[in-house]
Amino acid sequence: MNILADRIHLIERLAKGWAIFRQNLLGKIGLTLMIIFALMALASFFTPFLGPTYDPMTGVDPEISHATGPSWRHWLGTDFIGRDIFTQLLEGAKIAFMVGLSAAFISIVLGTIVGMLSGYLGGVMDTLLMRLADMIMVMPSLLILLLLAALFGQLNIWLIVLLIALLRWPGVSRIIRAQTLTLKQRPFIEAAKVAGASHLRIIFRHIMPNVLPLSFLYMTFRVTSAILVEAALAFLGFGDPSQVSWGMMLQWVWKTGHMFQAPYWLLPPGICISLLTLSFYMLGRAMDEVLDPRLRKEEHSG
């Protein structure tokens, strides 16, 4: 019975959250944009059906082998060796989602665990972890990744994802730690301790559920920075050469000197990167309002 009441309560909260979210202009724009890009990413799974000429990486159109503008055959034109730009764009969407979501997910898992441990255990552990977090947080991630690329050669895309996550978890951990500190004082934690719960159980069974909404909120911001960092790395030529990401597309435009002659090639990837990061950021801000009642607008219309 207890579980049923919990579930109903949860659904009520979600519904209320959704109502607030819907009123938020930023949230609506963000969600719309994200759905468009998600559709693009899904569409990229179907491009193989168009035939080998449309493959983003190797699909060279035999009749066109240089950069051309938009046409009926190639909606956004072709790049410098005749590959279709539109399919490249779709593929880039898939990669952006992949990189963004996985890097963000790993970093909030790390950050949440560190934050909870740090806040709950306190003492030397706390100081050490937070100092470590500070140290990592102030370092410019792109430059670190560059240096690693220099030392270890071309980085595989999943390695890039992991490295981004390792460099980004500190931001989340501070917030989670603060939240854990306040939760630690609450009576229900006392009660659990008295009932004989072990530390681990308290952390994962009692503190974590209350801290998770915050984690997910910050996941959206992690996605934005992950996408931007991966794009920058690819742009500079240190990304995974087997992946056609938007940053890679920009690198090709730049390096082959087509920046001024081929706006149909230069514009789409950059716009996509910016819009996708924008949409996640807007979503994050809207969710922020849902979670933090102080930020909501005072006037509620209907």
Place this chain on the structure above:
Amino acid sequence: MEIKKFILRRLLEIAIIFFVILTILFVLFRLAPGDPVARMVDPMWTPEEVEHVISQLGLDQPIWTQYLYYLKNFLSGNFGVSFHYGEPVENIIWDRLPNTILLFTTSTILAALAGVFFGKIAAWRKGRKSDTWMTISALVCHTLFVPWFALMLVWILGYKVGWFPLNGIISPEVWVNENTNFPMKALDVLHHMMLPLMTLFVVQMGSYLLLMRSSMLGTLKEDYIVTARAKGLTEKVVRNHHAARNAALPVITSIGLSLAFSINGGALTETVFTWPGIGKELVFAVGNNDYPLAQACFLLIAAVVLTANLIVDVLYAYLDPRIRY
């Protein structure tokens, strides 16, 4: 007195952190695939030069001795010789550093000022159309992809309209001519700086605007604002002297925190515009496998970031007595 203790403690922390970074670089360098000796030694050198560098860097010694050599070299300012330029790395760094400082500090200061100014107005007009537009514009600017935006500016303002040069920091014709005096040279540099400056300014301003706006929204709810109004002060005075003053404080700390992002953006901007600064040298050095230069640039940037954070912390402690500890 508290401030002095605070500063000393932070200096010590920074020294430790920097030391850790040095060590990590040392370890990474040895861990990476390939021969560490080959990485520091230019294949074009004569055997005597190779011998000299090996003994200087202690590459033929056991690991612990190498580490000591490494630290000694670093502290004495010997960073090795760049492969690409064939010059000692320190010369290159001293030559490039002013360019980066010029571009970076100008853009950051301008962006912070503009961001605080407009963020203050946006928060004041919350809910109205002007606020919505300002916020959305700031959001767009904040999430812009820096290299793409830089390329767009070059394309439109440099190539199509021809108002600004496409890259570099100077036009050789201007500087080689004996008749040009200092103001003309300065103007030339400024002319070249406009596009990179605009790129960095726009992107950073977005961030500062958003920050100031959130900070201000929080401040406006405080009791002392009600008091100020009750005292009969004009709205403008309340906004500028009471609310904005206090709201600006968190923005100052975040200049330090956001330095990491700004430096990323700065390095990308310098690369696209081939602005001869530390960021561009780092990127190009990595591309050329020029390890001595890359390592030195990175360490320099790390030092700058740590120092900047120290300055920001001290400034904040000075401005807000509540947090001195």
